[in-house]
Amino acid sequence: xxxxxxxxxxxxxxxxxxxxxxxxxxxxxxxxxxxxxxxxxxxxxxxxxxxxxxxxxxxxxxxxxxxxxxxxxxxxxxxxxxxxxxxxxxxxxxxxxxxxxxxxxxxxxxxxxxxxxxxxxxxxxxxxxxxxxxxxxxxxxxxxxxxxxxxxxxxxxxxxxxxxxxxxxxxxxxxxxxxxxxxxxxxxxxxxxxxxxxxxxxxxxxxxxxxxxxxxxxxxxxxxxxxxxxxxxxxxxxxxxxxxxxxxxxxxxxxxxxxxxxxxxxxxxxxxxxxxxxxxxxxxxxxxxxxxxxxxxxxxxxxxxxxxxxxxxxxxxxxxxxxxxxxxxxxxxxxxxxxxxxxxxxxxxxxxxxxxxxxxxxxxxxxxxxxxxxxxxxxxxxxxxxxxxxxxxxxxxxxxxxxxxxxxxxxxxxxxxxxxxxxxxxxxxxxxxxxxxxxxxxxxxxxxxxxxxxxxxxxxxx
Numbered sequence: 001x002x003x004x005x006x007x008x009x010x011x012x013x014x015x016x017x018x019x020x021x022x023x024x025x026x027x028x029x030x031x032x033x034x035x036x037x038x039x040x041x042x043x044x045x046x047x048x049x050x051x052x053x054x055x056x057x058x059x060x061x062x063x064x065x066x067x068x069x070x071x072x073x074x075x076x077x078x079x080x081x082x083x084x085x086x087x088x089x090x091x092x093x094x095x096x097x098x099x100x101x102x103x104x105x106x107x108x109x110x111x112x113x114x115x116x117x118x119x120x121x122x123x124x125x126x127x128x129x130x131x132x133x134x135x136x137x138x139x140x141x142x143x144x145x146x147x148x149x150x151x152x153x154x155x156x157x158x159x160x161x162x163x164x165x166x167x168x169x170x171x172x173x174x175x176x177x178x179x180x181x182x183x184x185x186x187x188x189x190x191x192x193x194x195x196x197x198x199x200x201x202x203x204x205x206x207x208x209x210x211x212x213x214x215x216x217x218x219x220x221x222x223x224x225x226x227x228x229x230x231x232x233x234x235x236x237x238x239x240x241x242x243x244x245x246x247x248x249x250x251x252x253x254x255x256x257x258x259x260x261x262x263x264x265x266x267x268x269x270x271x272x273x274x275x276x277x278x279x280x281x282x283x284x285x286x287x288x289x290x291x292x293x294x295x296x297x298x299x300x301x302x303x304x305x306x307x308x309x310x311x312x313x314x315x316x317x318x319x320x321x322x323x324x325x326x327x328x329x330x331x332x333x334x335x336x337x338x339x340x341x342x343x344x345x346x347x348x349x350x351x352x353x354x355x356x357x358x359x360x361x362x363x364x365x366x367x368x369x370x371x372x373x374x375x376x377x378x379x380x381x382x383x384x385x386x387x388x389x390x391x392x393x394x395x396x397x398x399x400x401x402x403x404x405x406x407x408x409x410x411x412x413x414x415x416x417x418x419x420x421x422x423x424x425x426x427x428x429x430x431x432x433x434x435x436x437x438x439x440x441x442x443x444x445x446x447x448x449x450x451x452x453x454x455x456x457x458x459x460x461x462x
Contacts, residue, residue: 025093029410034369041367042352045394046092046406053403054100057081059107062335062385063398065089066113066175068143069124075143076387076396077128078404079109084130086146092394092406099150101141106132108163113143114183114204115175126175127153127204129185131165138165138187140205154205156185164188167201168223168244168259172337173389181225184210184262186244188218195246195255196221198262213257213265219249220281223259224288226316233316234258235266243268243316245291247279254279254293256316271319273309277301283338289314290322290360292343294333299378306333306347310360323361327353329376339388342366342409344395346383349376352397354409369407371399 026046029039037044050057057080064077076087076095083103088096103109108131115126128141140154166188169181177183185199185207195218199207226234226241234241238260246255253276258266277297284291291311298304306327313319327333331350336343338357347353351371355363372382387396395407 026408029369037351037373038370039368041410042354042369042395043408043410044369044405045408046089046095047403048087048095048097049403050401052097053078053080053085054097055080055083055085055102057083059400060384060398060403061108061400062110063387063396063404064111064113064128064385065173065387065390065394065396066115066126067173067391068126069115069117069174069176074390074392074394075146076404076406077111077113077143078398079111079130079385081105081107081109084109084111084128084141084150086128086143086150087404089390089394089396089406090392092408095404095406099146101150101152103132103139104134104136106134106163108133110162110164112165112167113175114167114170114185114201116177116183116204125204129156129165129167131162131187133161133163135161138185138207140207142205154207156199156207156209162187164220166196166221166223169225169242173391178225181242186221188221188246194218195248195257196244198259198265200262210262211265213244213246213259216246216248216251216253216255216270218246218251219279220247221245222247222281222283224284226288230314230316233268234260235264245282245284247281247293249278249280252276252279254282254291254311254319256313256319268316269319271311271321273311273321275302275304275307281335283336283343284313285357285360286338286340290357291319292336292338292357292360294336294345296332296334299330299332303330305329306331306350306353308333308336308343308345308355308363310363312361323363325355325363327365330378331376331382332378332380334383335385337386337388342388344386344388346386346397348372348384349374349379349382351383351399352386352395352405352407367409369397369405371397371402371405 027034027044034044059081061079078085085100126143130139138156142153166186194212197212198210231239231241242260244257255270256268280294280296282293293309308325310323312322332348334346336345341358343355343357345353352369354367356366385398397405
């Protein structure tokens with residue numbers, strides 16, 4: 001499996017990017033097309049090709065976004081093979097790269113953003129946490145002076161080498177800590193050999209390492225907070241109960257951990273499933289009673305169509321697969337996130353797939369945008385990351401060879417019969433400073449060598 005993916009992605013690094021012109025106007029999805037891209041109920045409102053990035057990368061990987069609460073600007077933070085780029089997407093038809101930072105060659109760069117209100121400075125401050133395949137820990141990037149610089153202001157040495165990073169207990173649209181909770185930094189695939197580690201963000205530029213959670217290996221994680229009667233299944237007295245879901249990758253299981261006590265994490269349960277190959281990532285339903293799970297290798301290993309599993313977690317101690325959704329193509333599912341009634345999936349060669357999960361056990365395929373028009377085959381090409389949490393409703397999708405896509409879904413998409421084309425709590429924020437105050441995902445392997453080089457919610461109502 002790893003060797004196959006290595007060969008496919010290695011060829012992408014050596015091949016030129018597909019040439020498609022950056023748009024400067026919105027392109028509506030009409031009769032199944034937006035420009036040259038196949039689509040349904042998703043419009044193309046902005047785009048940057050690889051050549052539009054100042055570092056001229058030959059591949060991009062994950063993408064994250066956030067809204068600067070000082071001035072309302074919305075940004076995409078894009079992982080590149082050779083660094084990181086920050087793009088102002090407030091005007092999506094004219095995305096502007098405002099800063100970039102060169103780095104060593106790394107197939108994987110995962111990014112999360114933490115934003116908080118600095119009482120002393122009387123402004124919001126934001127930092128990006130970047131993991132990669134390089135042995136350099138987690139890079140902490142200062143996002144507070146993007147007009148002049150993007151700099152590394154810290155390096156979390158516990159990070160080691162990994163291609164995923166996660167921040168728990170935050171509003172994903174802004175990076176702000178949820179009301180009444182502290183934000184924590186986590187590195188799946190802990191360098192110490194555990195499933196993930198936990199570090200406090202009391203000092204955002206110098207995270208304080210707390211503990212490694214060691215049980216099985218880890219690949220990616222997601223978190224949620226339980227306040228209902230399921231808290232009885234957490235450790236005694238943990239109400240509310242902070243849960244982390246560990247997608248173990250080659251461990252072939254998904255685990256639910258109570259991490260309310262950061263010094264004494266507790267494994268609540270573990271689940272496997274039919275055709276488990278590489279539990280990769282996933283997200284909770286809007287009501288927190290179900291988990292949508294992505295397996296990055298089941299399509300390839302078991303000749304499946306795109307497959308997403310719904311796991312019923314209404315009983316935390318006994319999670320069960322309650323539904324298996326099968327898509328119209330054989331494209332591999334990679335990352336997915338829930339916002340309101342919709343599940344947004346980066347679907348490799350299929351691009352963006354959108355499911356209506358109002359009924360978690362009956363997902364309905366309602367929309368898509370194919371960022372990779374070459375094929376819908378079972379290949380590790382196309383859409384890597386998706387970010388649907390920008391408060392404006394913009395959807396960010398990173399396609400490895402076709403660049404950054406800024407998309408918008410129609411307000412009321414129809415549930416269509418897509419035929420196959422091939423064999424948590426709200427945030428309570430301090431007031432935004434008034435004028436006059438101071439302003440201001442992942443893959444299943446490490447690419448070890450190539451040609452002698454070391455490569456390597458905020459919830460909305462719908």
